[in-house]
Amino acid sequence: MSDIEPVPAATVVLVRQSPEVAELEVLLLQRNSRLVFHGGHWVFPGGRIDQKDFKNSGSELEYPAALKAAVRETKEEAGIEIDESQLIHTAHWTTPPKLPRRFCTWFFICPLFESVSVSVDNDEILDHRWISPSNAIADAEAEEWVLPRPTLTTLSDIVSHKNLDDLVAAVTVGNIRVFPKDSQYYRPAEMGCPE
Numbered sequence: 001m002s003d004i005e006p007v008p009a010a011t012v013v014l015v016r017q018s019p020e021v022a023e024l025e026v027l028l029l030q031r032n033s034r035l036v037f038h039g040g041h042w043v044f045p046g047g048r049i050d051q052k053d054f055k056n057s058g059s060e061l062e063y064p065a066a067l068k069a070a071v072r073e074t075k076e077e078a079g080i081e082i083d084e085s086q087l088i089h090t091a092h093w094t095t096p097p098k099l100p101r102r103f104c105t106w107f108f109i110c111p112l113f114e115s116v117s118v119s120v121d122n123d124e125i126l127d128h129r130w131i132s133p134s135n136a137i138a139d140a141e142a143e144e145w146v147l148p149r150p151t152l153t154t155l156s157d158i159v160s161h162k163n164l165d166d167l168v169a170a171v172t173v174g175n176i177r178v179f180p181k182d183s184q185y186y187r188p189a190e191m192g193c194p195e
Contacts, residue, residue: 003097005102007102008105008106009046010067010073010105011070011105011106012046012087013107014078014082024158024161025132026044027045027080027128028151029044061190063106066106067087078119078120087109090176091150093179094185096180107150118130133159137152176188
């Protein structure tokens, strides 16, 4: 069986300062268990980059389309309106070969300095939780819920930051996590992403 070409996608890590404690919280969404890819898992908002995302970006490059997809998917899955200017590119994950579904996904951090309300569609997405990265990791380790590897790794990257300013300063330095490290699908210069 030959390897399936990964589908370009975008994911948004919405991060807010907890209203109750001095800790950051991320938004996780529960996917419907009927879905083939990560059914029942808790994930960040995101999805495939559509042709209309390329059209709306006015470019054939993948990175501008990923920004459009990130904004669109956040609205569709969580009911939250964000702007491309809020997005900070932090990672790029490509599903390993030999799997039946593969994605090459642009990950963006979106710091939220104002409160937002979440509204899920009760179809693709069934539930949502604002949770600290440390609690999310602990719940996953206790097998209370399933977090895909990119989600768990991203939470581990955020866990040491205590406030949004600290997180934003850390993620804007441009240390992009690429998995696998030599991924042929991560081409920042070609795709219009600042290196």
